[in-house]
Structure formats: structure tokens, C-alpha cells
Amino acid sequence: MNRLESNDYDIAAATAKDARARRVESSRLRILLFKGLQSDDPDDRAIALERIIDVTKSYIHAAYPPNSPSKASAASTDTSAPNTPNPGQSHFDGYLYEQEKTFPQQPSVETLRDLSDDSAELPSDPETEEAAEKLHNYLLTIVRLSITCPFRDVRKTFKDFLRKLKESAITIPEPVNVSPSFFVHPEDVFSLESSSSRHVFYPRPANISISPWSDGASSTFSNDHNDTIINGGPLVEADDENCHSDDEEASLGQPSDQYIRDLMVKNYLDSGRLSNTFRLLAFFPTFFEKFDLAYHQIMRSSVGPLERTWRSYLGLLAAAEHKCQYLVSLQKLYFLQYGGDPSWLKGIDYVPLKLRNISTLLVLLARQPWALTENHIHDLLHCRNGGNPVTDSWTKGELIQAIVVIATFHSLSSFVLGCGIVPEIDTRGGYFIAGAPQNHQSAGIEHELDEHIVVRHPLPNEQDAFKAAASATGWNDDLDENQPVSKQSEAFSSDMGLGLGVRLLEGDENWEKQRFGEEEATSPDVDDLSNPISLRRTSVLISILKKKKDSGLKDFVTESLAVAEECPETVPEEIEDDQEEDDHHVSFAESPSRASRISNLSIQTSSDVSSSTTHCGKLSSRANIVLEDLDRFIDPTANANIQRTKFSQSDDNNEFMLSEYCWEDEGCDIVNQFLPGIGDCLDEEFDEVVNISDWSIFHQTESSVDTGPLRNAMWYYALKLFGVTKEDYDYSDISTYLTNQNKAYIQKVCYTPQEIRYHDWKNFGLSLRDEEKCHVNLLTVQAKKQAILIYGLSTISQI
Numbered sequence: 001m002n003r004l005e006s007n008d009y010d011i012a013a014a015t016a017k018d019a020r021a022r023r024v025e026s027s028r029l030r031i032l033l034f035k036g037l038q039s040d041d042p043d044d045r046a047i048a049l050e051r052i053i054d055v056t057k058s059y060i061h062a063a064y065p066p067n068s069p070s071k072a073s074a075a076s077t078d079t080s081a082p083n084t085p086n087p088g089q090s091h092f093d094g095y096l097y098e099q100e101k102t103f104p105q106q107p108s109v110e111t112l113r114d115l116s117d118d119s120a121e122l123p124s125d126p127e128t129e130e131a132a133e134k135l136h137n138y139l140l141t142i143v144r145l146s147i148t149c150p151f152r153d154v155r156k157t158f159k160d161f162l163r164k165l166k167e168s169a170i171t172i173p174e175p176v177n178v179s180p181s182f183f184v185h186p187e188d189v190f191s192l193e194s195s196s197s198r199h200v201f202y203p204r205p206a207n208i209s210i211s212p213w214s215d216g217a218s219s220t221f222s223n224d225h226n227d228t229i230i231n232g233g234p235l236v237e238a239d240d241e242n243c244h245s246d247d248e249e250a251s252l253g254q255p256s257d258q259y260i261r262d263l264m265v266k267n268y269l270d271s272g273r274l275s276n277t278f279r280l281l282a283f284f285p286t287f288f289e290k291f292d293l294a295y296h297q298i299m300r301s302s303v304g305p306l307e308r309t310w311r312s313y314l315g316l317l318a319a320a321e322h323k324c325q326y327l328v329s330l331q332k333l334y335f336l337q338y339g340g341d342p343s344w345l346k347g348i349d350y351v352p353l354k355l356r357n358i359s360t361l362l363v364l365l366a367r368q369p370w371a372l373t374e375n376h377i378h379d380l381l382h383c384r385n386g387g388n389p390v391t392d393s394w395t396k397g398e399l400i401q402a403i404v405v406i407a408t409f410h411s412l413s414s415f416v417l418g419c420g421i422v423p424e425i426d427t428r429g430g431y432f433i434a435g436a437p438q439n440h441q442s443a444g445i446e447h448e449l450d451e452h453i454v455v456r457h458p459l460p461n462e463q464d465a466f467k468a469a470a471s472a473t474g475w476n477d478d479l480d481e482n483q484p485v486s487k488q489s490e491a492f493s494s495d496m497g498l499g500l501g502v503r504l505l506e507g508d509e510n511w512e513k514q515r516f517g518e519e520e521a522t523s524p525d526v527d528d529l530s531n532p533i534s535l536r537r538t539s540v541l542i543s544i545l546k547k548k549k550d551s552g553l554k555d556f557v558t559e560s561l562a563v564a565e566e567c568p569e570t571v572p573e574e575i576e577d578d579q580e581e582d583d584h585h586v587s588f589a590e591s592p593s594r595a596s597r598i599s600n601l602s603i604q605t606s607s608d609v610s611s612s613t614t615h616c617g618k619l620s621s622r623a624n625i626v627l628e629d630l631d632r633f634i635d636p637t638a639n640a641n642i643q644r645t646k647f648s649q650s651d652d653n654n655e656f657m658l659s660e661y662c663w664e665d666e667g668c669d670i671v672n673q674f675l676p677g678i679g680d681c682l683d684e685e686f687d688e689v690v691n692i693s694d695w696s697i698f699h700q701t702e703s704s705v706d707t708g709p710l711r712n713a714m715w716y717y718a719l720k721l722f723g724v725t726k727e728d729y730d731y732s733d734i735s736t737y738l739t740n741q742n743k744a745y746i747q748k749v750c751y752t753p754q755e756i757r758y759h760d761w762k763n764f765g766l767s768l769r770d771e772e773k774c775h776v777n778l779l780t781v782q783a784k785k786q787a788i789l790i791y792g793l794s795t796i797s798q799i
Contacts, residue, residue, distance in 0.1 A: 026134050027337070027448050029055075031272075034141055037154055038269050049157050056138045056161075060170060062131035136173075139165075140426035140445050143173050147251075147425065148274045150192050150264045155251070173431040176422065178252060180276035182623035183420035183761045184770045190282045191253035192274075194261035202260075203284050203692035203775065260285050267292065276326075276421050277412075283771040284778065287688045294681035298408055299334075304401040304675050309340040310355065311405050317348070317359060318409035320633035321366045323626050323754040326416050327409065328633075329427035333446035342450045347632030354392040357385050358402060359635035360642075361792075365403070366410050367644045369791040370653050370723040377795055396796060397674040403792035404671060404678065411785035417753035418777040420623035420761065429627045527762035537739060538767040542697050544737070545705050623758060646751060647723040655725045661794040663786050670793050682789075689782045690715055692775075697768065711779060713737040714746065718783035721750045724790060741765030749780045 033055060036048025139162075146158035166172055179186035190200075256264070263285050268274045281288040297303055299311055306314075312335040319327035332345060344351045348359055357380060364372055379385055383393040394402070415421075423430035427444035631639070647653060661667070664683065671679030690711060695704040713734045716726060720734075738746075742765045748756060764773060 022130070023449050027137075030134075030137060030141065030448075031337070034145075035272060037145065037149070037151070038272050040265065040269065042151075042153055045151060045154060049154065052138070052142070053157075053161055056135065056142065059131050059135035059138060060165075063128060063135045064170075136443075137445055137448050140173055140431065143175065143431065144273075144425040147175060147178065148192070148279075150261070150268050150274060152193070155192075171433055173425075173433055175425045175431055176429070176622060180279035180422055181420050182422055183758055184280065184774075186252040187254065188770050189253045189279050190256040190260055192251040192256075192261075192264060194256050194258045200255070200257040200260065201694055202771075203287070203694045205286055205688065205691055256282070263288060270296075273424070275330075276424060277416060280419055280421065280774055281778075283774055284689075284692055287685070287692055287778070290681070290685045290688045294678065294685050295408070297675075297678045297681055298404055303678060305395065305398050306401050306405075308338045309335055311401075312338060313340065313344060313351070313355065314358075314362070314402055314405045315409040317362055317633050318366070318406050319413050320630040321363060322410065322413035322417065323624075323630055324413040324416055325429055325624075325626050325628070325630070326421055326423050326427075327413055328628075328630060329423060329429070329444055329446045331409075332450075333427070333448075336446070336449040345450060348635055349632075352392075353387040354394065356635065357383075357387070357392065358394065360638040361402075362406050363635065363638040363642050365406055365788050365792060367642050369788050370647055370656065371642075372791050372795050374795060374798055377799055381799070396799075399796060400671060400674045400793065403789065403796075404675065404682075407785045407788040407792065410788055411781040414749050414753040414781040414784060415777055417624050418749045418756050418781070419774055420756070420758065422622075429622075429625065531763075531767075534765060534767045537765065538697060541710070541737065541766065542705055545697070545707060545710060624754060624756060644751060646747070647721060649723075653723060656723050656790065656794075658724065658726045658790075661790065661797070663790055666797065667786075667789055667793045670797060671789075686782060686786055689778055697766075697772065709733060710737045714742075714776060714779045715783050717743065718746055718750055718780045719787055721747060722784065722787035722791075724787045739765045746776070746780050749777055750784050 033048065033052050036051065037045050039045055039048070142158045142162065146155050146162060149155050149158075162172055180189060260282055263282065264274060264278075267278055278288065281291065299315065300308065312331050316328055316331035316335060319331060335344070336342060348356055361372075361376055361380065364376065377399065380394040380399060381396065383389045386392075424444075425431055427446050430444065645651075649655065663686065668679040668683045671682065673679075693707050693711070695706070697705055697707060697710075712729070713736070716729050716731070717734045717738060719726070720731070734743075741763070745760060745764050748760060761773060764776070768776070
């Protein structure tokens, strides 16, 4: 390399270094500003809101050139002085823009048409591009908090600010879905507001042995509600501002109680984000407390030898193995915020050899954990796959921590995919920009520190350009403000925004085809809530669970379901082996028709349930989609050599007996030995998920239903799918309480959660509420986590 080339290289390197430094500085400023909203003091939040909006306005001025329509509109939006707000407005209504000293020149019709042309480009000098990228990240965060922040003052201020921006033709990202799940109606999740006038019943620990539907439960639960053992700490004092109300600023969802709201506030104050995963886990608040504590210790604390960047990257690799875009995006964000090397995000080939070597173990634990041997561990401990034995070898402590992280994210990926959780609003796939080319929507907040991503703000469409110019100049000869919405959207109606997540009015004839495709829109499938077979099965199951567990139970089931031929159940191919193994069982599922004549319980569906199903069906096609090449995070050799298979003893696989090695006695101890306290946190998490119950199925019955046998059947069936067997469990109970359709669903969540679709969710085979289906998934994935931990830890213990 000659001197001239060397100088050019040095200049390019210095420029890249400067750009990286500016990105880091900008990201830290954004995080710091929004961290001011992580306060329970309204005055502190008001100060932070003012600063955030001022900085956002500065980026708007820098991102939109002085003569652009949007800038012109911005100049005329606010004519009052910043320190003299209109008494008729709220304190933040006057935030949008200060009056500019010079009035922009009135654009001609030709100029406007050129600006709105698809081929036209706004000036793309580096400073404008950088400002546009920063503005994009700020707007994504503002949009997210305008919907998910637990503090109403924050939501209202940001909503007002965004409304002003839209009126000024500033391009605003829109959420693809207002619900945290594509499968769950937004009205079914807990609202961000609490209700002081009602008690909310949800699954609680087993030590609360009374059914919430029994006599006197209300007063009993009222007293228990203030118990710090249940709540896990002191309550945040309730304020009227955040109590549930019917005004337009109230968030969607069923009212939560103060305990659930306290969890929301604490979670937000700790992390600055009320994630979609949390919104579903809030169905089980006592479990979430245990889960959140364990997750924090595993991923964020200083416990253990692995750096947080390595833990985040391992979580990313595990999520990519399951094609879980949601978790990949979040772990990218945390990886970069913890100081990770952006080049690692190019794929597994760009990471250190030590980290690359563990990818085989990661894939094996996801696809065939029962095939793990001591040789796999020795390869990592002694660097047998190449590299420096000193720097590229794993220690036993590092491996144990890595296995805990991997098991956590294999499990969490299954839950996210099984529940159809929507990508976070500010990440890839969580938002769209109406009328913008698809490439404008690819980068989420997770790419804020990734210098390989450039975000250019899209041009407003022609209608917005005319509106902006008219707002700035008063010239509106060609603008009819009263034209219908359908006319205003013609600029992007030609392709109906396909692939962009563009939302139309529900009355639009293209709504269904656009949102979930013509095939699903016209699908004749009947879901569990309206399928008479599922309703009868549920009725019989409730009767069985109510029956005292004595010698007469199986006689009762046998007598009730003697004629299986009345309504034969289709046996999925993958379940046939189970039928052969358990041909001695007594199942409630074979004859729901006869069983319905014996059961006295009547299960009714409501119009609300029907509405919920319709709403989710329209959104379901976007569930669990992958928006980037995630195969780059999977080792190609491991991917080729390790197939996704089901456990089968016919393949010379031996069952893993819990009497020889179990989590409670051995696994928990070895984790505590190398990661103090984390083993206990996980133990409490497992215990909680198995024991929580709301003493009902499908709807609130007058008498309690002990769902313990059903929960145990799901738990031990999921363990069995991974070859883990508990000798003192009666496995005939699995087919007593689970139908073949139930088993097929649980298998899919365990083995191939990336294939879960809304059809699977609504056809579980029992008529369950959405939160009950979430509990099914939770039981399944927690059993999966425990199985992976048992295989990994027991193998290490043998060395």
C-alpha cells in the first residue's frame, strides 16, 4: 500500500470512527432524556417531556430542508411565543414549533408535484440524513410511549405532540397492532389503568387454597391483596390520574387492580419499557414477579463470568434458531446498548471463535437436547474445535451460565411465538409508515448504533404536500379539506399497502384480504369458542375435574364416554405413537357427544368472544413473520448435521429418569454453586407456574374447579416430549385430561413454535379463554426450559 492509499485508508477509518462516536453520543442522549420519564414524580416527568419535545423539534428542523412542504407547514403551526401558552390549551399544546423569522416562499404547483413524485429525493447531505435518522429513533420511542407508558400524562402529551406533527405532514410511524398479541384482542389484556372499584381475579399461588368464585371469596381476596408475600413488596400509592376511566386517553383493555398496576409501574421504572411480553405475562402477576427477578439476574446482573454483551448475543442466537424476530430485535438493541461490537450482528462468522464454537451446543439443545454427550462439553472445555486453548476454551462456570441463558431463550422464544406476540412498536416489524416504500420501514430502534443502517425520511405523498403548502401559505385552491378519507389515501391505495402493515378502516372491503390474506379471510374453520365438539369436551373436562379424586373417577369417565364412535377424533399423525404407548388409558375426549348428555354444565359463548375472534383473525397473518435473514446467526455445519426431530426410544434414545437427576435436588444446586441465587430464582419460577390457578376453566363458574390434574398433565407431557420421565407420575392421566388435539398443539409449541399460527391458537381443542391458552403455553415452555437445563447441567456434572 503506497502512502496515498494509506492516507485515504486512515481518513476513511477516522471518518467511520467519528460517525460511530456520534451515534453513541446521540444514543446516550436519547436514552438519558427518556430516562427522565422513568419517575413516579409528575413534575420530573413534565420536565423530561419538555426537553424531549424540544430536542425532537430541533431534529425536525434539521431533517426537513427549509423549503420543503413539511418544513413550511411546521413554520406556521404555532404562532404563539413558547413562554406564553394559550390559556385554552394544555401546557404542551404549544410545543410544536416556534414562529420562524422568515416566511417561506409560496411554492408553485409544479414545485409541489416535483416534490411529491416518487422519483424525487429530498436533499441527502450527510447532516440531513443524520438528523433524519435521529428523528426517526426519537419518533419511534415517542410513539411507543404514547401507547404503552403506564403514566397517563406521558401518553397524553406524546399523543398531542404526534397529532400536531401529523397535521404538519411530518411522517409518523404507526403501530402495526394496538394489542400486544396478534392472537389476543386488545380489550382482553389488562389496561394500563387500575380500577379501585373492583377486584380482579387471576391465577394465584397454590397456598391461596380458596376459589375466587366461592362464597366469601371477595372479602378473603380483598384481605390477601394487601399481603406483601403475594405482592412481593410495598404498593405504589394509587392516584386518581391513572385509575380506569372511559375518556379517550384511557388505554384499551380490561381494568387491572392496583397490584397489577404496581407491577406495570415497577417494570417500566426499572427498564423504561413495558414490553408486549410483559403485557401477556401480566395475566399471571405472581408468576411474573418470579420470572422477572430470575430474568434480571440471568441477563442484566453482574452475577456470573460472562459479560452482558455475550449473554445478549447468546439470547439472540437462541431466538434466531427459533426464527423469533421479536426477541432477535430486542437482543440486538440490548447487545448494542451494552457496548457490543456491531459487526457481530452481521452473523455468526463475525464473532470470536470461542463464541462461535458454542453454537453447536446451542442448536443441539434446541433440536435434540437428549443427544447431548460429554464429548460436546469436552470440546468446549478443551478447545478441541480449534483456536487458542487459553483464550478460546470455556470454563465450567461459563458453560453453566451459557446453558442457563440458552435455556431461557429457547423457552421464551416458544412462548413469544406460541402467543403470537407483536414486535415492539419501535423495533423491526412493529411499525409501518403509511405510503412509504418498504425499505423505509426496515430499521427499528435496535439499529440506532448500527452504522450499517441508514434511515432516510420518506417524502410525504402528493396530498400531504399540497396540504402542507396550503397550511403554510393559505393557498388552497386545489385542496378540498372535506374530501372523504378514501380520496385522501389514493396515493397508496393502488397496492393497499400490502406488505407494509397499512391499516384500513374495518368497513373497507379490502380490510380482510389486506390484513390476513384472502385464504384466511374466507377460512371456514370453526374455532374452539364456537365448535360444539370443543365446547362438549370442555364441559366434560370440568365435570371430571370437579369429581373427587377417588377410585370412582375412572369408572365415571368410562361410563360417561363408552361410545367413542359417536364423534371420532382425528388423530394427528405425530400423535399416533402416543396412542400406542398409552392404549391402557381412559380418555374423556373420545366421545364428547355422549359426554355432553351427562354433564350438567352449559358453556355459552358471547358476542364479545365472537368479536374478539374476528378482530384477531384480521391481524393474524403478520404473526411470527421473519423480516431478515436469521440463518446468518446459525452455524451452517450444526444446521446441516443436527435435524429437528421428536424424541423416540426407537431411535436408541434412553429416557431421562428424574429419580437419577432432577432440577430440584441437583440442577438447582449446581446453578447456585456457580451463579449464586439464580438457581433459587429459577426454582421459584418453576414452582409458581405449575401451581398458580384461578379455579376455573373458560368462564367463572359458581363452584371451584381444581385444575391441578390438568396442569400436571400438560407439564409432564411436555417433559415427556423431551424424553424426561418422572417415575411416580401416573402417565395414564395425560390421556385422561388431554385430547390428541391438545397434545398436537403442545408438541408444536415444544418442537416447532415458529410454525404456530392463529389457526393453531383458535383450535386447541378446548374452549379456553385467551389467558388460559397463555397459561398452557407458559406451562409448556417452562417444562421445556427445565428439560434443557436438566440435560445440560447433568452432562456437565458428569465431568
